[in-house]
Amino acid sequence: xxxxxxxxxxxxxxxxxxxxxxxxxxxxxxxxxxxxxxxxxxxxxxxxxxxxxxxxxxxxxxxxxxxxxxxxxxxxxxxxxxxxxxxxxxxxxxxxxxxxxxxxxxxxxxxxxxxxxxxxxxxxxxxxxxxxxxxxxxx
Ligand SMILES: C[S@@+](CC[C@H](N)C(=O)[O-])C[C@H]1O[C@@H](n2cnc3c(N)ncnc32)[C@H](O)[C@@H]1O
Ligand SMILES: [Zn+2]
Numbered sequence: 225x226x227x228x229x230x231x232x233x234x235x236x237x238x239x240x241x242x243x244x245x246x247x248x249x250x251x252x253x254x255x256x257x258x259x260x261x262x263x264x265x266x267x268x269x270x271x272x273x274x275x276x277x278x279x280x281x282x283x284x285x286x287x288x289x290x291x292x293x294x295x296x297x298x299x300x301x302x303x304x305x306x307x308x309x310x311x312x313x314x315x316x317x318x319x320x321x322x323x324x325x326x327x328x329x330x331x332x333x334x335x336x337x338x339x340x341x342x343x344x345x346x347x348x349x350x351x352x353x354x355x356x357x358x359x360x361x362x363x
Pocket of ligand 2: 311312313353354355356359360361
């Protein structure tokens with residue numbers, strides 16, 4: 225039987241023009257490629273409400289909704305994907321497969337481009353979006 229292995233494109237964390245740290249492509253990434261999983265501790269929504277409130281006091285969003293039952297907290301046991309910033313015109317998207325949140329390329333991405341996806345946050349939007357100079361959205 226032919227062997228199929230999942231290859232992950234090279235990416236790295238660097239300072240971002242959008243906010244703090246960001247994650248950048250080190251090689252060309254083709255459309256729909258699985259780039260990295262949003263790793264972290266799997267917690268209930270109830271627990272996530274508590275943690276999000278604490279994180280938001282410092283302007284951070286780390287909790288990613290997996291489904292109606294679970295949320296993944298990237299601040300606990302997470303990987304570099306937790307530094308991917310939000311954009312209203314992103315080059316990546318999130319795709320949940322068998323309980324894993326994959327960050328995938330929404331289009332061909334060139335080396336050096338910052339990776340972004342739309343957070344689709346819920347609740348009170350308090351953080352002004354800096355994805356581009358004239359963006360008036362809030363996260
Ligand atoms: C998952 S972290 C991303 C990594 C973050 N840049 C850092 O250095 O920790 C999410 C936080 O980054 C910031 N952020 C991400 N995208 C942003 C955007 N488009 N505009 C403003 N802040 C953003 C917000 O503070 C948000 O709570
Ligand atoms: Zn924006």
